[in-house]
Amino acid sequence: MSITNNRLTPSAYEQNFSDIHPPFETRDAALVEANRCLFCYDAPCMKSCPTGIDVPKFIKQITTDNIRGSAHTILSANIMGGGCSKVCPVEKLCEGACVYNLMDEEAIPIAKLQRYSTEKAIAQKWKLFERKPGNGKKVAVVGAGPAGLSCAHGLAREGTEVTIYEKESKGGGLMTYGIAAYKVTPEFCQEELDYIISIGGISVIYKQELGKDITLDTLCKEYDAVYLGFGVGLARQLSIPGEHLDGVVDAIRFIYDIRTNAYAQVSVGDKVAVIGMGMTAIDAATQARRLGAKEVTLVYRRTEEEMPCTEEELSIAKQDGCGITWLASPKEIIGVNGKATQLICNRMQLGEPDAGGRRSPVDTGETITLEVDMVIKAAGQMPFETLANNDHLANNNGKLLISDQCATNIKGVFAGGDCVNGGKEVVDAVQAGKDGAKAILRYLQLTT
Amino acid sequence: MADISSNFLGIRSPNPFWLASAPPTDKKINVLRAFEAGWGGVVWKTLGSQVKNVSSRYSAVDYHGSRVMGFNNIELISDRPLELNLREIAECVRLFPDRAMIVSLMADNTKEQWHELIQKVEDTGAHGFELNFGCPHGMTERGMGAAVGQDPEIARMVVEWVMEKATIPVITKLTPNVHSVVPTGKAAVEAGTHALSLINTIQSVTGIDLDTLVPNPNVAGKSVFGGYCGPAVKPIALKMLTTISQDPVTSRVPISGIGGISTWKDAVEFMLLGSANVQVCTAAMKHGFRIVEDMCEGLNNWMDEKGFATLNDFIGKSVEKITHWEDLDINYHIVANINQDKCIHCGLCYIACEDTSHQSINLDYGKPYNTYTIKEEECVGCNLCKLVCPVADCITMVEERKGAEYLNWKEFQKRGLPLNDH
Numbered sequence: 001m002s003i004t005n006n007r008l009t010p011s012a013y014e015q016n017f018s019d020i021h022p023p024f025e026t027r028d029a030a031l032v033e034a035n036r037c038l039f040c041y042d043a044p045c046m047k048s049c050p051t052g053i054d055v056p057k058f059i060k061q062i063t064t065d066n067i068r069g070s071a072h073t074i075l076s077a078n079i080m081g082g083g084c085s086k087v088c089p090v091e092k093l094c095e096g097a098c099v100y101n102l103m104d105e106e107a108i109p110i111a112k113l114q115r116y117s118t119e120k121a122i123a124q125k126w127k128l129f130e131r132k133p134g135n136g137k138k139v140a141v142v143g144a145g146p147a148g149l150s151c152a153h154g155l156a157r158e159g160t161e162v163t164i165y166e167k168e169s170k171g172g173g174l175m176t177y178g179i180a181a182y183k184v185t186p187e188f189c190q191e192e193l194d195y196i197i198s199i200g201g202i203s204v205i206y207k208q209e210l211g212k213d214i215t216l217d218t219l220c221k222e223y224d225a226v227y228l229g230f231g232v233g234l235a236r237q238l239s240i241p242g243e244h245l246d247g248v249v250d251a252i253r254f255i256y257d258i259r260t261n262a263y264a265q266v267s268v269g270d271k272v273a274v275i276g277m278g279m280t281a282i283d284a285a286t287q288a289r290r291l292g293a294k295e296v297t298l299v300y301r302r303t304e305e306e307m308p309c310t311e312e313e314l315s316i317a318k319q320d321g322c323g324i325t326w327l328a329s330p331k332e333i334i335g336v337n338g339k340a341t342q343l344i345c346n347r348m349q350l351g352e353p354d355a356g357g358r359r360s361p362v363d364t365g366e367t368i369t370l371e372v373d374m375v376i377k378a379a380g381q382m383p384f385e386t387l388a389n390n391d392h393l394a395n396n397n398g399k400l401l402i403s404d405q406c407a408t409n410i411k412g413v414f415a416g417g418d419c420v421n422g423g424k425e426v427v428d429a430v431q432a433g434k435d436g437a438k439a440i441l442r443y444l445q446l447t448t
Numbered sequence: 449m450a451d452i453s454s455n456f457l458g459i460r461s462p463n464p465f466w467l468a469s470a471p472p473t474d475k476k477i478n479v480l481r482a483f484e485a486g487w488g489g490v491v492w493k494t495l496g497s498q499v500k501n502v503s504s505r506y507s508a509v510d511y512h513g514s515r516v517m518g519f520n521n522i523e524l525i526s527d528r529p530l531e532l533n534l535r536e537i538a539e540c541v542r543l544f545p546d547r548a549m550i551v552s553l554m555a556d557n558t559k560e561q562w563h564e565l566i567q568k569v570e571d572t573g574a575h576g577f578e579l580n581f582g583c584p585h586g587m588t589e590r591g592m593g594a595a596v597g598q599d600p601e602i603a604r605m606v607v608e609w610v611m612e613k614a615t616i617p618v619i620t621k622l623t624p625n626v627h628s629v630v631p632t633g634k635a636a637v638e639a640g641t642h643a644l645s646l647i648n649t650i651q652s653v654t655g656i657d658l659d660t661l662v663p664n665p666n667v668a669g670k671s672v673f674g675g676y677c678g679p680a681v682k683p684i685a686l687k688m689l690t691t692i693s694q695d696p697v698t699s700r701v702p703i704s705g706i707g708g709i710s711t712w713k714d715a716v717e718f719m720l721l722g723s724a725n726v727q728v729c730t731a732a733m734k735h736g737f738r739i740v741e742d743m744c745e746g747l748n749n750w751m752d753e754k755g756f757a758t759l760n761d762f763i764g765k766s767v768e769k770i771t772h773w774e775d776l777d778i779n780y781h782i783v784a785n786i787n788q789d790k791c792i793h794c795g796l797c798y799i800a801c802e803d804t805s806h807q808s809i810n811l812d813y814g815k816p817y818n819t820y821t822i823k824e825e826e827c828v829g830c831n832l833c834k835l836v837c838p839v840a841d842c843i844t845m846v847e848e849r850k851g852a853e854y855l856n857w858k859e860f861q862k863r864g865l866p867l868n869d870h
Contacts, residue, residue: 035513038838041795044816063513097816099792103839 003247003374005267007292013263016290020182020316021086023115030116034062036100037108044097045110050431051078055094059113071121072128074114079153080146082118082192083175084427085111086184089279091312093427122195131200135159137444140223142210145173146426147229147417149196150433151440156201158441163223164202167209173231174418175426177256180283182290186259216391220412225440228393228400228408228415229433232423234382238275242333243377247340251276251284251378258287269374271295273343274322275330276378277307282317284376289320297323297370299330301348301361328368329361333375343370381423406432406439414440450751451758452744454488454725456702457617457642459575461488461548461725463744464759465715468706468727469493469552469578469621472737474526476536480543485737486744489548491727492537494525494580495565496554496592501527507654507664509680518680519730520654522665522672525554525580530568538572549573550619554580554592559609566613576616578704579607579641581632582623582648594648597623600635607639619704622646622688624681629688633698644692645704645727647685649675678730682708686721693722693767710739712746719759720766778860779851782829784808784822790842793817797833797843805832 008016024030037059045055054073061070074081090096090111098107121128137160141148144166152162170176172189197204208214210230219226235250237243247269257266272293274285277300288296298317300307303326307314317324328345335341345368348361385398394401394409399422406414416432418424441447454464466489467473467482474493482490501524509518526533541549551574555561569577581597588595596602603620610618620636622629624647633644651673656663663671685707692698705723709715710731718726731739756762786797786809798820801809808826812819822833834843 031513038794038796040793041799042811042818043795044793047816099794102792 003267003269005291006264007268008264010264012292013290017181017263017287020180021112021115023119024112030062030113033109034059034113037063038099040099044099045094045108048093048097049078050093050425050427051081051084051434052431053077053081053094053114055110055114058117059108059110062113062117067117067120068126068128070117071126074118075121075128078427078430079150079196080175080192080426080430081114082122082195083146083172083184083189084430085115085118086188087175087179088425088427089310089313091310093425122191125195125198127198129153129157129199131157132159134161134201135444135446137161137224137446138163138222139225139227139440139444140165140219141227141229142214142219143167143173143229143231143417143419144171144193144204144206145229145231145417146175146429147231147419147433147436148173148227149193150430151227151229151416151436152202152433153196153199154434154437155440156197156199158437158446160201160441160444160446162202164204165208165210165214165219166204166206167213167230169206171204171206173229173429177259178252178280178283179259180255180287181258181263182286183283211387211390216393216410216413220410224412224444226413227433227436227440228413228419229417229429229436230384230387231418231429232381232383234384235377236380236382238330238377238379240330240332242335242340245333245335245340246338247335247373248333248375248377251280251376252381254284254376255280255287258291263291266291268293269372271370271372272297272374272376273370273372274298274376274378276300276380277302277309277314278378278380279309279313280381281376281378282309282313284378285317285322286320288374288376289322293374295323296321297325299325299328299343299345299370301327301329302359303327303350306350306358325368325370327361329363330375331367333372340372340375343372343375344368345370381418383419383422405442406436407443412443414443450748450756452747452751454759456548456704456725457576457619459489459548459550459617460546462486462546463488463740463747464719464725465489465740465743466491466548466550466704466725466727467732468729469550469580470729470733471521471523472729472732475528475533476540479536479540482732482737482740483540483544483547486740487547487737488725489550490540491550491552491578492533492574494552494554495530495533495569496525496580497556497561499524499527502667504665504667507674508678509654516678516730516734518652518654518676519678519733520652520665520674520676521649522667522674525552534568534572537569537574541573541575548575550576550578552578552580552621553610557591557596557606559612562606562609563613566610570614570616574616576619576642577610577614578619578621578645579610579636580621580648581606581636582621582625582646594623594625597621597632597648598626600631603632604635604639607636607641611640617642619643619645621648621706622692623648624650624684624688624707628691630691630695630698633692634695637697637701641701643702643704643724644698645706646692647681647688647707649677650681650684652676677708678734679708679710682714682717686717689718689721689723690767690770693764694770712743712750715743715747716750716762717766719763721770722764722767724759724763774857776856777854778857779849779853779855781848781850782845783824783827783848784829784833785844785846786820786822786833787842787844788819788821790839791820792839792842793820794838795820796836796838800832800836805830809833 058073095107171193176189268291327348347366350359351362383398388395417429469491511517620641702724705718706727
């Protein structure tokens with residue numbers, strides 16, 4: 001057993017990481033689905049979208065060959081509507097609410113239709129938004145992820161000058177660095193970012209990390225307002241013996257490596273255990289398999305009832321041949337010569353519901369042992385608590401506290417997205433950015 | 449098993465489904481294929497003076513992803529040599545003696561020309577004639593087709609010429625491009641026609657190419673009005689048929705129904721409003737002749753279910769059910785009801801009623817699903833919500849009479865009863 005790279009042929013890598021949700025191949029194919037849409041009033045799909053995209057309207061516009069209008073409908077509600085069409089867990093959002101579900105019929109493939117319109121807009125660089133003349137105000141945005149980009153676009157449209165400070169060398173945030181490659185490519189993320197900032201008035205400065213290369217104090221002095229959208233990023237530690245052994249990695253790092261290197265350069269073990277059952281855990285497990293791991297087992301403390309990922313995500317993992325061990329809580333990682341060889345788990349059972357209503361796992365006293373050479377930890381991400389405290393930003397365990405006007409406790413500093421909510425979907429961050437832009441415009445007295 | 453065989457003016461066919469005079473019936477190869485597929489008869493594409501067709505010839509109207517909801521053509525009568533048509537008609541009659549062979553005619557406007565054409569066609573052994581007084585394009589400019597059908601007196605004269613000569617049954621086909629089909633129908637009956645058929649196509653422009661700005665169909669950058677047919681025209685045809693079925697003169701002769709018939713259900717509707725048989729074209733042009741299989745089977749099953757042994761048991765049964773507005777019962781009142789177990793919360797009933805009808809539906813906000821209920825006291829029983837609801841039997845109309853007795857508008861006025869106050 002060993003952790004190695006270059007396990008597959010180039011064509012196998014290409015196939016394993018090709019688009020899991022391919023687009024409509026023809027206009028006719030899109031029309032068949034678009035014409036099925038009932039054009040609901042006060043549509044459940046629209047109400048289930050955190051950005052409130054007018055889904056019936058954009059689908060109707062596809063049927064009338066008004067693709068430009070369709071893209072405008074989507075992007076005016078969600079400037080990352082292209083990326084969201086690829087990464088949104090639509091089965092629990094718009095498509096999950098589609099009224100066809102209530103007729104036991106297939107839901108309208110809303111994401112695929114959304115991709116149909118937005119992909120054309122992005123590829124053909126349609127100019128759908130007009131920037132207002134400069135209003136003389138300057139805003140700094142920290143983080144070029146979904147929240148930051150959405151906020152920046154909202155501000156720039158109104159004539160504000162925006163500078164985005166991004167600690168990585170590319171924008172897109174977790175879209176670029178934290179999502180399975182078969183859902184969205186880094187190239188697409190770059191095109192989407194370029195499209196968003198093509199409105200003008202937005203400059204992005206890379207390799208600028210808050211607290212290292214720039215300080216909040218300076219930004220506050222140099223700009224009329226600051227928007228913080230720096231997300232989360234620290235992997236939650238398991239705090240169990242053996243966590244330091246070779247072969248134990250965190251999922252964020254593992255996925256980051258896949259997103260920033262050629263697939264053949266990324267190492268993976270023969271027998272991999274992935275701890276956790278959220279979206280990131282699934283993305284790590286499926287991609288470990290797709291990199292050539294012989295056995296991948298997802299380890300989760302509770303049962304399928306309580307898992308944070310969607311059924312759809314779980315089925316991708318199952319189809320990829322990932323095993324699942326339910327009701328197992330990591331206790332210790334055993335190593336030989338400094339390398340992980342076994343994962344010992346406590347066998348759990350479900351106890352009483354906790355405050356949130358989820359039944360808590362209780363240790364049965366029995367243990368199970370998994371033979372492993374790699375352990376990927378995907379037990380959640382932690383907010384940047386030290387960063388928040390150093391800058392005297394009011395927070396709750398690192399999650400920034402904001403008012404209903406998206407304002408932090410520091411005057412002129414606003415925040416939104418994962419750094420506030422602790423980590424939700426891309427689409428939630430886009431909405432947070434929209435709200436942030438609106439609040440900042442009001443603060444700058446540019447709107448009422 | 450019901451008997452679906454048909455006897456129209458003594459012309460027998462194994463079923464009441466004929467192919468209308470049109471491209472599918474313009475030559476032997478098509479007609480033999482149609483008979484092999486099971487069609488009861490054909491009306492051979494119109495014979496007459498020499499014509500030349502153009503290219504293109506057809507255009508269509510699509511609706512909500514469905515092709516050919518309506519169909520339009522600018523094709524003329526048969527452009528093949530008369531002798532060739534006559535020879536092929538005779539062969540088809542010989543090969544399929546149990547099927548109806550009607551020949552559509554449109555001679556130049558002289559008695560001699562009509563008589564000559566009639567003689568030649570009778571020599572083929574065909575079973576009957578259909579006079580084309582309806583073609584709305586190309587021929588009208590030469591005083592033929594709809595130009596005849598639009599003027600009752602010209603129609604009467606031509607029918608009289610035909611009746612002097614014909615020894616086999618004569619059907620006169622009516623044009624819908626008039627304010628009423630009855631005057632020409634009456635003139636034809638009074639001149640002796642044995643039967644009427646309707647409708648021919650309706651003059652139309654189906655659409656315009658938004659890139660070239662040329663209307664359809666495009667003939668070298670120009671277009672002309674074409675004849676509209678297909679499912680879209682069925683309701684208009686049914687209305688015109690009813691006026692013929694209800695008129696004391698025109699109802700004396702059998703009617704062959706035409707206009708957007710695509711299924712056995714459409715055919716039954718025509719027959720319930722007085723058609724003795726039906727003619728089909730567009731549906732066959734869209735799907736091929738094989739559609740006749742389900743037409744026969746569906747008709748047969750429906751007749752068995754309803755207990756009708758022969759076609760005559762139900763032909764015309766709905767004619768008397770179409771009445772004058774002032775005879776309708778004002779005390780009849782229905783109120784919509786939404787079955788909450790079936791409702792999928794699409795809101796289509798609500799927005800239709802709220803924006804365009806009587807604001808009779810409540811919306812109780814829910815995320816993501818609203819609840820919709822009927823304000824019974826506001827509902828006028830218009831059917832709109834039920835019509836737009838995508839779920840079968842989710843919205844039903846419940847009878848809640850305003851009064852026990854039958855009360856019509858004339859009586860209502862006589863008694864000085866109050867008008868609505870909403």
